[in-house]
Amino acid sequence: MSTVLNPYLAAYPALSAVLPGQSLAWLQDIRAEACARFASHGFPTPREEDWRYSNVSALDKKNFAPVLAAATPVIDAEWLRQYQLADAWSLVLVDGHFCAALSQLHGLPATVQVVGMAEALQEADERLASYFGTAVNSAEHGFIAFNNACFTDGVFVHIPAQVVLDKPIQCLHIVTQEGALATTRNLLVLGDQAAAQWVETFVGTAVGYLSVAVTEAVVGQNASLTAYKVQCESEQAYHFGGLYIKQARDARCNHHNFAFGGLLARSDIHTDLAQAAECELNGLYLGGKRQHIDNHTRINHNQPYGISRETYKGVLADRARGVFQGRVVVAENAQKTDSTMNNRNLLLSADAEADTKPQLEIYADDVKCGHGVTVGQLDEKSVFYLQSRCIDEETARNMLTFAFANEMVDKVKVKALHELVLAQVLARFPQQGINQDWL
Amino acid sequence: MLSIKDLTVNVNDKKILKGINLEIKAGEIHAIMGPNGSGKSTLSHILSGKSGYEVTGGSATYQGKDLLAMPPEIRAREGVFLAFQYPVEIPGVSNVYLLKAALNAVRKYNGDDEVDAMDFLTLVKAKVKALEMDEKFLYRAVNEGFSGGEKKRNEILQMAILEPKLCILDETDSGLDIDALKIVADGVNSLRSPDRAFIMVTHYQRLLDYIKPDFVHVLAHGQIIKSGGPELALELEEKGYGWLEEGQVTA
Ligand SMILES: Nc1ncnc2c1ncn2[C@@H]1O[C@H](COP(=O)(O)OP(=O)(O)OP(=O)(O)O)[C@@H](O)[C@H]1O
Ligand SMILES: [Mg+2]
Numbered sequence: 272m273s274t275v276l277n278p279y280l281a282a283y284p285a286l287s288a289v290l291p292g293q294s295l296a297w298l299q300d301i302r303a304e305a306c307a308r309f310a311s312h313g314f315p316t317p318r319e320e321d322w323r324y325s326n327v328s329a330l331d332k333k334n335f336a337p338v339l340a341a342a343t344p345v346i347d348a349e350w351l352r353q354y355q356l357a358d359a360w361s362l363v364l365v366d367g368h369f370c371a372a373l374s375q376l377h378g379l380p381a382t383v384q385v386v387g388m389a390e391a392l393q394e395a396d397e398r399l400a401s402y403f404g405t406a407v408n409s410a411e412h413g414f415i416a417f418n419n420a421c422f423t424d425g426v427f428v429h430i431p432a433q434v435v436l437d438k439p440i441q442c443l444h445i446v447t448q449e450g451a452l453a454t455t456r457n458l459l460v461l462g463d464q465a466a467a468q469w470v471e472t473f474v475g476t477a478v479g480y481l482s483v484a485v486t487e488a489v490v491g492q493n494a495s496l497t498a499y500k501v502q503c504e505s506e507q508a509y510h511f512g513g514l515y516i517k518q519a520r521d522a523r524c525n526h527h528n529f530a531f532g533g534l535l536a537r538s539d540i541h542t543d544l545a546q547a548a549e550c551e552l553n554g555l556y557l558g559g560k561r562q563h564i565d566n567h568t569r570i571n572h573n574q575p576y577g578i579s580r581e582t583y584k585g586v587l588a589d590r591a592r593g594v595f596q597g598r599v600v601v602a603e604n605a606q607k608t609d610s611t612m613n614n615r616n617l618l619l620s621a622d623a624e625a626d627t628k629p630q631l632e633i634y635a636d637d638v639k640c641g642h643g644v645t646v647g648q649l650d651e652k653s654v655f656y657l658q659s660r661c662i663d664e665e666t667a668r669n670m671l672t673f674a675f676a677n678e679m680v681d682k683v684k685v686k687a688l689h690e691l692v693l694a695q696v697l698a699r700f701p702q703q704g705i706n707q708d709w710l
Numbered sequence: 711m712l713s714i715k716d717l718t719v720n721v722n723d724k725k726i727l728k729g730i731n732l733e734i735k736a737g738e739i740h741a742i743m744g745p746n747g748s749g750k751s752t753l754s755h756i757l758s759g760k761s762g763y764e765v766t767g768g769s770a771t772y773q774g775k776d777l778l779a780m781p782p783e784i785r786a787r788e789g790v791f792l793a794f795q796y797p798v799e800i801p802g803v804s805n806v807y808l809l810k811a812a813l814n815a816v817r818k819y820n821g822d823d824e825v826d827a828m829d830f831l832t833l834v835k836a837k838v839k840a841l842e843m844d845e846k847f848l849y850r851a852v853n854e855g856f857s858g859g860e861k862k863r864n865e866i867l868q869m870a871i872l873e874p875k876l877c878i879l880d881e882t883d884s885g886l887d888i889d890a891l892k893i894v895a896d897g898v899n900s901l902r903s904p905d906r907a908f909i910m911v912t913h914y915q916r917l918l919d920y921i922k923p924d925f926v927h928v929l930a931h932g933q934i935i936k937s938g939g940p941e942l943a944l945e946l947e948e949k950g951y952g953w954l955e956e957g958q959v960t961a
Contacts, residue, residue, distance in 0.1 A: 656798040658782035659758050660808060660868060661815035674802025
């Protein structure tokens, strides 16, 4: 037992007094229970199977502190334009607080509810109370408990049954203060047969900070959610962001996960599938310098006829380390489950590392489940082929690396987001020879 | 144009080419035939600069320069083109992008300006049409999911765009049905010119009905054991390689 009190716990009594939702007994219970769990377990350690490749012990020494003042932040408009999607409804969170002034909700159908989480709690929104915490389990790991205990704000989005949104909703997380702790909590609810596109973007203007974000998505029967996560945190940032999805019967969910930034970044994408629900999880992680990028996915096939498709790709340069842990659990009665998982890694330097661990736990007997992983260098036959077509070796290697990553980028169907992601990929592989006029 | 002298090549310490001699002048078409595993693709690869081979002796001089000393892309820009026996699939790189990048690399090497985007499209579309390919192929990833015949046609498309001086076709006819063979042969014939030479590796006389060679060579066990005119191919078609190989042993 450590004699030094964890700095986050030491700061908690003062923090808890100013967190939103003071008057809500159900929330106070959740917070108290989460705090107790965090006090006894702390942040996850590599002794936990799901965290064996990622050591987060640095956080206890850093003591990142929450930003309490929610004054209107000053953010360079030009800079913001890089990340705030045109032709989308956007919700901006700055240093852990919803900022209405920077958000853009014009033209949103009146039936769709979009509100800051703190405000929704203040108003004791009943729908919020009924869905909150239904897609995520606080006991899963320390960051979820931490988030439950400490979240300062976030957004609550409710899209009623049958409503089909024609533009994406973007939640843009920005951290602007050095040493800040941004703990945010989002809840996204799609009613039966609703359809929406949801984009979460994580960026920072400060250098070192900690972002702990949890989003719950509750997707109704036969509803359709296309979700994107674009993580472009600053170079020295710590990022722990999880999306926890609960798909009702026949619901469809496509998720595209782009992990580009952060010194130590961990992403958890979990989904629970009811009968005949389908999910597609795609991911691209690019690591350079000393970045550590960890991707954890979990697909729970709880009922029969579910379909899951998963493809994650990693490109790792310098001394970067990439982790992919993909877990698929097929419950005993989830017969006729159809699941495939694929993880491919490209190592661009001898010091780069990729750890890949697909985990299939199958308790049903009539299922179709497959998985494949590769870790390797560029295919030399392809390099030679391009050279034989007049292209110099360096450009050939750049082209092939870019092509490997671009396959995932091309899956993005929101035009403005495609441009954003492509720009990020190009910026992370500064290479001549890749001109952008793909005709 | 190309002069190969006593060329010997090892792969993993195994002797594959055991003293190749070949003189190719501009305007000529040379067919190289020979049994499986005799070293035909090895020779093609060596000329275009693929790594993994060790040249243990001899030389290859191309337009007065030491070909074997050049990196592969320089050989290509100098006009050496290999149509692969097994073209490589490159997911994520579109055909049209590769064609443009390749053409611009040659133009830059020759001190010319980059090709204008509109002119380029006009050029490419004309060539695509001549090869009776669907324009959709341009926007697909290089060779990805192409049938065997489509891949071979795609190689000829690249050749038609790059207009090389020394064209090495490694079994471009294998796997083509008769209609596709005619189209490919027309494509090759339209490139015939007094300042361009061809090396055609093939197993089949059929190709040589459409593209008439000036010389036919038989490569067996890493050596050219017989050379002759077009009539040699007919003889091979009839008798196989056995009689030549026996002759070599007793010689
Ligand atoms: N990388 C390699 N390692 C070991 N042996 C090799 C390698 N590449 C080629 N060889 C051997 O070299 C010999 C010549 O191969 P090559 O591909 O040049 O034959 P080929 O004449 O083109 O045959 P085919 O008509 O079947 O295309 C074969 O015995 C082959 O197995
Ligand atoms: Mg061969």
